[in-house]
Amino acid sequence: MNSQHINKIALLGVLALAFALPLVVRSATYLHILVLLFFYAYLTTSWNIVGGFAGVLPLGHAAFVGIGAYTSTVLSLQYGISPWIGMVVGGVLAMIAGIIIGLPTLKMRGAYFALATIAFAEGLRVMVENIDYLGPLKINGPRGLQIPPLETGFSHFMFATKEPYYYIILIMLLLVMLLTYMVSRSKLGYYLVAGGEEPEAAMALGVNVARARLIAMAVSSFLTALAGTFYAQFSLYIHPKSIISLDMSFEIAFIALIGGRGSIVGPILGALLLRPVSDFCRIYFGDSLPGLHLIIFGLVLILVMLYQPRGLQEPISRLYQRIINRPQPATSGS
Amino acid sequence: MLYVLEDTINGILMGSIYGLTAMGLTIIFGVLKVINFAHGSLLMVGMYVSYWAIRLTGVHPYVALILVIPIMFIFGYSLQKIIIRPIFIAEKNVREPVTVIIVTTGIWYILDNLTLLLFGPQYRSLGNNPLQGKMLELGEMFISMPKLYGFVTALVTAAAVHWFMHKTVMGRAIRATSMDREAASLMGIDQYKIYNVAFGIGAATTGIAAVTLIPFYNVFPTVGVLFDIKGFIIVVLGGLGSITGALVGGVIIGLIESVGPQFMTATWTEAIVYGLFLVVLFVKPSGLFGQKHDW
Numbered sequence: 197m198n199s200q201h202i203n204k205i206a207l208l209g210v211l212a213l214a215f216a217l218p219l220v221v222r223s224a225t226y227l228h229i230l231v232l233l234f235f236y237a238y239l240t241t242s243w244n245i246v247g248g249f250a251g252v253l254p255l256g257h258a259a260f261v262g263i264g265a266y267t268s269t270v271l272s273l274q275y276g277i278s279p280w281i282g283m284v285v286g287g288v289l290a291m292i293a294g295i296i297i298g299l300p301t302l303k304m305r306g307a308y309f310a311l312a313t314i315a316f317a318e319g320l321r322v323m324v325e326n327i328d329y330l331g332p333l334k335i336n337g338p339r340g341l342q343i344p345p346l347e348t349g350f351s352h353f354m355f356a357t358k359e360p361y362y363y364i365i366l367i368m369l370l371l372v373m374l375l376t377y378m379v380s381r382s383k384l385g386y387y388l389v390a391g392g393e394e395p396e397a398a399m400a401l402g403v404n405v406a407r408a409r410l411i412a413m414a415v416s417s418f419l420t421a422l423a424g425t426f427y428a429q430f431s432l433y434i435h436p437k438s439i440i441s442l443d444m445s446f447e448i449a450f451i452a453l454i455g456g457r458g459s460i461v462g463p464i465l466g467a468l469l470l471r472p473v474s475d476f477c478r479i480y481f482g483d484s485l486p487g488l489h490l491i492i493f494g495l496v497l498i499l500v501m502l503y504q505p506r507g508l509q510e511p512i513s514r515l516y517q518r519i520i521n522r523p524q525p526a527t528s529g530s
Numbered sequence: 531m532l533y534v535l536e537d538t539i540n541g542i543l544m545g546s547i548y549g550l551t552a553m554g555l556t557i558i559f560g561v562l563k564v565i566n567f568a569h570g571s572l573l574m575v576g577m578y579v580s581y582w583a584i585r586l587t588g589v590h591p592y593v594a595l596i597l598v599i600p601i602m603f604i605f606g607y608s609l610q611k612i613i614i615r616p617i618f619i620a621e622k623n624v625r626e627p628v629t630v631i632i633v634t635t636g637i638w639y640i641l642d643n644l645t646l647l648l649f650g651p652q653y654r655s656l657g658n659n660p661l662q663g664k665m666l667e668l669g670e671m672f673i674s675m676p677k678l679y680g681f682v683t684a685l686v687t688a689a690a691v692h693w694f695m696h697k698t699v700m701g702r703a704i705r706a707t708s709m710d711r712e713a714a715s716l717m718g719i720d721q722y723k724i725y726n727v728a729f730g731i732g733a734a735t736t737g738i739a740a741v742t743l744i745p746f747y748n749v750f751p752t753v754g755v756l757f758d759i760k761g762f763i764i765v766v767l768g769g770l771g772s773i774t775g776a777l778v779g780g781v782i783i784g785l786i787e788s789v790g791p792q793f794m795t796a797t798w799t800e801a802i803v804y805g806l807f808l809v810v811l812f813v814k815p816s817g818l819f820g821q822k823h824d825w
Contacts (some may be wrong), residue, residue, distance in 0.1 A: 253628050300812040310631060311762050312811050318759060319804030326797050345548035446635065453632055456546040486651070487643030501633050502616055
């Protein structure tokens with residue numbers, strides 16, 4: 197058996213495990229944690245398209261989550277439009293916002309882009325908190341919007357149990373991973389990596405770095421907004437402080453950086469490592485040691501940056517390679 | 531009309547304190563070419579240090595400067611030396627290492643939440659102190675005394691930093707490093723030591739800002755975040771790396787916040803500040819006093 201076969205089998209095994217998990221995990225709490233884990237893995241994978249491959253540091257992706265969540269919620273509450281359609285509309289709006297932000301800033305050096313994205317997200321949050329009615333649309337300011345669970349069913353994007361949400365976010369995650377894989381193998385992907393590592397050299401070779409980054413930003417903001425709709429339908433309540441929060445923007449970036457930006461498994465690995473830490477810290481130490489998980493995040497982040505600047509995916513995938521490539525024992529008869 | 535004048539004066543006073551809080555950020559950027567995301571946390575640490583120093587000794591708030599400045603200098607110096615320097619050495623060839631931004635974000639999270647663990651989430655105010663609630667009556671206008679003190683302190687600090695940078699050997703070495711790292715190194719300047727000192731000075735000025743705030747501002751673990759984002763806006767507005775720019779940027783923000791509510795709901799002024807920031811980023815990213823090559 198060669199290593200390619202093992203890779204395929206391992207991949208299928210992980211997939212089968214992911215799809216079978218709800219059959220084993222019956223507790224609603226654990227399922228909830230798993231859904232949020234996949235939700236963050238999805239967000240981080242989307243972030244990774246611009247934050248990982250393009251080598252810039254967006255720190256305001258919660259803004260796109262908010263645009264997605266608010267668009268589909270307002271459309272479904274006021275006009276009865278299915279959240280699935282609202283999801284796409286929100287994605288397009290977020291994409292436009294992403295392009296407007298990226299157009300002037302992606303040409304600049306790293307720090308400015310990071311600051312611009314923070315300012316955009318914070319500015320958006322403050323605006324949403326201050327506006328009750330945007331023209332005919334009710335956004336309800338700081339109180340947020342509640343989605344009454346009236347009709348369940350696929351077209352309403354509303355379910356009585358958590359399993360359907362689990363499968364929806366799992367499929368969304370797999371699709372966005374596939375897309376990332378395709379992007380990383382495409383011309384755009386090579387342009388992004390070239391521009392991320394050596395912008396001057398890439399430009400000298402005729403690569404339009406700013407344009408490649410802008411496309412990445414547009415794709416990334418579109419995908420991020422889709423998760424916003426998912427979150428709104430999953431939690432049935434959105435308000436600006438929770439959904440357009442700086443904490444969310446930073447958590448997405450943390451997960452990517454610790455897992456390994458610019459790789460496909462990095463965001464998944466990061467979410468698998470960090471999300472349980474934050475959930476369990478909140479469950480067990482929420483009262484006695486508030487903020488413990490954020491201290492752990494910060495420490496891990498600094499250590500990873502110091503000793504594994506490409507993220508934890510690197511040592512782990514090296515370990516995996518070593519295991520599957522080790523010499524076969526003669527007795528196995530292969 | 532008098533109200534507008536009163537608001538303008540108070541806006542300038544508060545704005546200069548904002549400028550003082552952002553001064554360290556701009557000093558550190560000027561030399562290291564890195565945005566210190568932990569800057570707000572430095573301010574928070576400075577505020578806790580001055581809070582306890584004043585609380586435990588009962589001295590006039592400004593006497594705490596004797597303690598706060600050296601403590602914050604050592605704190606900033608060690609932070610840079612122990613945590614940030616290894617990354618600079620690892621990424622020698624990168625002019626503006628993004629990794630450093632990330633690491634300072636990690637420091638921000640650790641400091642804020644460690645403080646939350648140690649001191650709890652409650653708001654603490656100095657309460658009874660010689661500057662509390664003091665007002666200066668100017669005709670029919672009332673000018674806040676602690677803010678006036680802050681205004682004077684901001685100007686004195688800016689002048690002192692300017693003097694240090696231009697008249698001392700260390701200051702000249704710092705400026706040389708900020709202009710051209712390689713050339714400075716060739717002249718025998720240890721650039722990493724300069725980074726340590728610059729970070730220390732940045733933290734020390736932030737400590738001064740903390741002392742000016744403490745007589746009238748509550749201290750709590752996330753107080754830095756408010757000043758963090760504001761600080762970013764101020765330094766970009768004024769021009770990253772420029773000390774005058776930080777003061778002017780601060781005053782602009784202060785004026786928007788104090789005069790704005792005459793014309794609109796107070797919470798909207800915050801949105802205007804963010805809007806202004808984005809406009810500056812898009813139109814003139816080098817800011818009012820920044821050097822063009824720095825962006």
